[in-house]
Amino acid sequence: MSGTQFARRLSVSGSRVVTLEKAELDGGVTIRSMRKAAEALDCVFVYGVVPRSNLEEAIRLQAQIVARQRLKRSGHTMLLEGQQLSEEAMRKAFDATVEELIRTMPTDLWDAQE
Numbered sequence: 001m002s003g004t005q006f007a008r009r010l011s012v013s014g015s016r017v018v019t020l021e022k023a024e025l026d027g028g029v030t031i032r033s034m035r036k037a038a039e040a041l042d043c044v045f046v047y048g049v050v051p052r053s054n055l056e057e058a059i060r061l062q063a064q065i066v067a068r069q070r071l072k073r074s075g076h077t078m079l080l081e082g083q084q085l086s087e088e089a090m091r092k093a094f095d096a097t098v099e100e101l102i103r104t105m106p107t108d109l110w111d112a113q114e
Helices: 003-010 014-026 031-040 055-080 087-104
Strands: none
Touching: 003 014, 003 031, 014 031, 055 087
């Protein structure tokens, strides 16, 4: 379909179609404009957010962030008290903390950021 034909379907000028196409490419198009354009093409405009990973991976990654932060704080305290854990004990504590966070899903799980 030519730009002129598309403009006619949208009931706009050809230059408006060019503006719409440029706005779409640079991310400046509105949802309303896209909906109208889709309707002019006898289509349905679908807007969505698609995760980069699956839900289980996202939860595990977030739990790892929280576990890292928690163990860093407690590790510092233990170091000051001369009670630091071995590397293997820290790894086991980390893994256990991650699994506990996944199992309990605390309300503040998503507050932490890396």
